[in-house]
Every structure is written in C-alpha cells, then in structure tokens.
Amino acid sequence: MTQLLRVQNFMVSSDGIGAGPDAEQSLENPFGLPVGPETLFAWAGATASWPNRTDPGGSRGLDDYFTRDFSRNIGAEIMGRNKFGPQRGPWQDHEWQGWWGDEPPFHTPVFVLTHHTRPSITLSDTTFHFVSGEPAAVLAQAREAAQGKDVRLGGGVSTVRQFLDADLVDTLHVAVSPVKLGTGLRLWDSPDDLRDRFHLEVVPSPSGVTHHLFWRK
Amino acid sequence: MTQLLRVQNFMVSSDGIGAGPDAEQSLENPFGLPVGPETLFAWAGATASWPNRTDPGGSRGLDDYFTRDFSRNIGAEIMGRNKFGPQRGPWQDHEWQGWWGDEPPFHTPVFVLTHHTRPSITLSDTTFHFVSGEPAAVLAQAREAAQGKDVRLGGGVSTVRQFLDADLVDTLHVAVSPVKLGTGLRLWDSPDDLRDRFHLEVVPSPSGVTHHLFWRK
Numbered sequence: 071m072t073q074l075l076r077v078q079n080f081m082v083s084s085d086g087i088g089a090g091p092d093a094e095q096s097l098e099n100p101f102g103l104p105v106g107p108e109t110l111f112a113w114a115g116a117t118a119s120w121p122n123r124t125d126p127g128g129s130r131g132l133d134d135y136f137t138r139d140f141s142r143n144i145g146a147e148i149m150g151r152n153k154f155g156p157q158r159g160p161w162q163d164h165e166w167q168g169w170w171g172d173e174p175p176f177h178t179p180v181f182v183l184t185h186h187t188r189p190s191i192t193l194s195d196t197t198f199h200f201v202s203g204e205p206a207a208v209l210a211q212a213r214e215a216a217q218g219k220d221v222r223l224g225g226g227v228s229t230v231r232q233f234l235d236a237d238l239v240d241t242l243h244v245a246v247s248p249v250k251l252g253t254g255l256r257l258w259d260s261p262d263d264l265r266d267r268f269h270l271e272v273v274p275s276p277s278g279v280t281h282h283l284f285w286r287k
Numbered sequence: 288m289t290q291l292l293r294v295q296n297f298m299v300s301s302d303g304i305g306a307g308p309d310a311e312q313s314l315e316n317p318f319g320l321p322v323g324p325e326t327l328f329a330w331a332g333a334t335a336s337w338p339n340r341t342d343p344g345g346s347r348g349l350d351d352y353f354t355r356d357f358s359r360n361i362g363a364e365i366m367g368r369n370k371f372g373p374q375r376g377p378w379q380d381h382e383w384q385g386w387w388g389d390e391p392p393f394h395t396p397v398f399v400l401t402h403h404t405r406p407s408i409t410l411s412d413t414t415f416h417f418v419s420g421e422p423a424a425v426l427a428q429a430r431e432a433a434q435g436k437d438v439r440l441g442g443g444v445s446t447v448r449q450f451l452d453a454d455l456v457d458t459l460h461v462a463v464s465p466v467k468l469g470t471g472l473r474l475w476d477s478p479d480d481l482r483d484r485f486h487l488e489v490v491p492s493p494s495g496v497t498h499h500l501f502w503r504k
Contacts, residue, residue: 072343118502126289130458130502131488135352142359241347271348276488285335285347 073213074220074240076144077230079136080257081110081245087254088227094254095156100169103254110247113277121175132275136243140175145216147176148208150229151184154198160186167191168198179215181208183229205236227255234264242268242284290430291437291457293361294447296353297474298327298462304471305444311471312373317386320471327464330494338392349492353460357392362433364393365425367446368401371415377403384408385415396432398425400446422453444472451481459485459501462492 082088088110089095090102101107114120118128119138128134151157155166168174174196181201188200201208212221223233233239242264244257261270261282268284275281299305305327306312307319318324331337335345336355345351368374372383385391391413398418405417418425429438440450450456459481461474478487478499485501492498 129486131486131500132490132498135356138356138359139352142355269346269348271493273349273490273492275490281349283348 072240073145073216073218075148075209075223075233075238076220077223077225077239077242077244078140079114079243079245080225080230081114081247082257083110083247083249083251083254085250085252086246086256086258086260087251088225088230088257089152089255091254092152095152097156100156104251105249109249110245113245113247113275113279116277129277132273132281133277133279136245136281140222141177143219144178144222145219146178146212147180147222147224148212148229148233149180149182149224150226151182152228153224153226154182154184161188164188164191167193170196179212180224181212181215183208205233205238209233209238227257230257237267240286242282244282244284245279246282247279289457290362290433290435292365292426292440292450292455293437294440294442294456294459294461295357296331296460296462297442297447298331298464299444299474300327300464300466300468300471302467302469303463303473303475303477304468305442305474306369306472308471309369312369314373317373321468322466326466327462330462330464330492330496333494346494349490349498350494350496353462353498357439358394360436361395361439362436363395363429364397364439364441365429365446365450366397366399366441367443368399369445370441370443371399371401378405381405381408384410387413396429397441398429398432400425422450422455426450426455444474447474454484457503459499461499461501462496463499464496 090104094102113133114137116129117134117137118130119134121140154168157166173194176196180196180198182198184200185202191198201211223230223239264284268286271283273281307321311319330350331354333346334351334354335347336351337345338357371385374383390411393413397413397415399415401417402419408415418428440447440456481501485503488500490498
C-alpha cells in the first residue's frame, strides 16, 4: 500500500489566500489575517467531527466527511515553522510548545521544518521533532515515522507550495471560502494552475465553501 | 461519545429502488435487479477506497470520501437475512456462508436478522451471528459488541425501512443513481419523506450519482 502525502482541510479565501503577510503573524493573530480566522474556518467548526469541538452536536452533512477524515490513516504530520509558532530566527528559549496546549490534535509524530535546531517535545500522544532539509528528505523521515500510514502535510501556505513545487503531494483538499482578502500568502492564482498534474473535482457545499479535491494523475 | 447507527453507501435508483422484488433474488442475481448491479454500484467501484478493489488506482475525489468512510469507527454491522443470502425459510444446511468468500469486508461482528436459528460463523476477522428480535433489542446487542464504536446498518431495503420505522437510525447516506427501475423494493417514495426527522443535504457528484446525507434533527 502506497503511503500518500495528503493536504487536508486547507482553507483559503476566494482569491487563494491562506494566511496574512508574514510580518502580520503574532501571538494574538496566528494566521496574520485581516479578518478573524473564523471567516475561513467556520464551515469546519460547525461539523460534528471538528477535532476541537467541546460541545455535542454539529452537522453530519458533506462538510463533516472532510473533518472526520482528518486523522483517518494518518501516521505523521509535516508542518512549517510558522504553523508551529510566531517566532522567527533562532529559538530564544524552549518555552513555546505550539498553539495547542497539553493535548495537541495530531496524536502522531509531527515534523516541524526549521533551520534552527531544538530538542523534540512530547505533549500527550503528539511528539514534535524539529528538522531541516529538502522536502524529499523530510518526507522520507515522516514516512518512516508513520509506520505504513499516510503523512499529512499540515501547512502553512509556504510549506504546501514548497512540497507542491517538489511534486511530492499526492492528494490535496482545499476549502475555498466565499470571501476575498486581497493581500497575504497565496496558495495559487487559480486552482486551474494544478490541473496539469492533478485531477480536480470542485464540490460546492451547502455551508458556502467550495471543496476542491485534487489527486495525482 | 454516542454510538451512532449509520447507514452508509446505500444505493438506490432515481425512483428509490434498492433491490428487485423479493422473488427475483437468486444466487446468480444477489440484488434481484432487472439491470446489472453495476448500474447502481459503478460510482463506488471506481473509487480508490472501494473495499473490493483488487487493482491499484481509482479516483480520490468526492465519491472516495464515502467509500473510505465505510469502516471508520464501525464496531459491528446489522444486516437483513436477504443481504446474507438468497435462501428463505429454515436453513436446509449450514454450507452457505454469505456472498463474500473467506475474507468478508466487514472485519467486525455482523448480526444477521433471521427467525431461523443457526450457529455463529467466523470467517477471518468477521463473525456472523444469527439473531431474531425487535430492532431495538438487536441494536442493543450490536452496540455491546461494537465496544464503544458505531454500528453500521448494512441493509437491505426492508431492514433499513424497519429501523427507520423504529426511529433508530442516526445517519443515513444514500447514493441515488440516475436510472429509473420501476419495480422492486423501494426505500422511499421521495427523500423528502424523511425531512421531518432528519436534516438533509443533497450533493451531486461528478460521477453522476447524487449523494443524500441525512442526520437526525
């Protein structure tokens, strides 16, 4: 069985923007967006299977198939440093342990891309490793850690683009929200940019987002 | 966490028919349909995650989210006797072990509804138990066997209707194919029949089927 590299529930605006300009990211504004993150995330937060849901309830329609697929057959995640935290440059200390508190929603090894070394951290059943190297080499590490399961490519925008450029992504699910942001980090000019290498299905959801499902040709 | 009773990947024609008239079911025609079963099943067979797929490949678009969800968090199945085999009345012998060969795709306990007792059968990691009783009592047995996971209601048409009538179904996914059959066992006159008790999302797939997603209000 092939171990896929999967991008899941990646959220962008109608003009392809998934995060604010680099300098805008901060502790108070993790995505650096000029709008609240709920603008892009609301569809997922409304589903029964959203990993951060604390109250019962939630929808079990189309959108829920995407949130419930988040952890299915995933054995490791790769994320960019800017998804892990707002710091830049060498680590000043090791106090920052990510945005997710004592129970991160990953439950697998997570490989954080950074040029600045740091010891691994284990929080509950998630272990963060800090690694540098070419995408293919990092993917090889993550695949070994995943023990036969797939690897999730968790973002952010620059990380997804880097792995797309290296032609390492097997499947990509992008939820496009009906809001235009204008400036920020852009996943694409148009989803059609990827059609040469990927099949694409475009599926409008009753919630207002449009799911874009890509898989390798 | 609630243990849901889920109907998944249930396939009907545009006029709501999921199997031929009872008398038409046979060893050669398990669904008793006037057309080949591929008429209703082709969308699922084309996906990468179809459990019976033997060659690599297959689509990873919208339809694949439904086939890949087949076994996620399922701990037991309930099925009608007519899904298990074409025999009627008392078992003549115990040679028939279902349609699925030595490796049934269930991988859990399966509760087969029948008034005619028979010892349990284990094939690989699937065990078939033959049970009678009211839907609520059978569901209680299946829930216990599922050890905290959900229970799949596997069909056929009469079994799904029986559990719907008893108001025991929590979620229902029906894939409606664009073909009219005219006669046979009918799941509904119209999907709107269920709107009083269920939310409904209707999602057309590029494959031509229309996914109907119901969840309890």
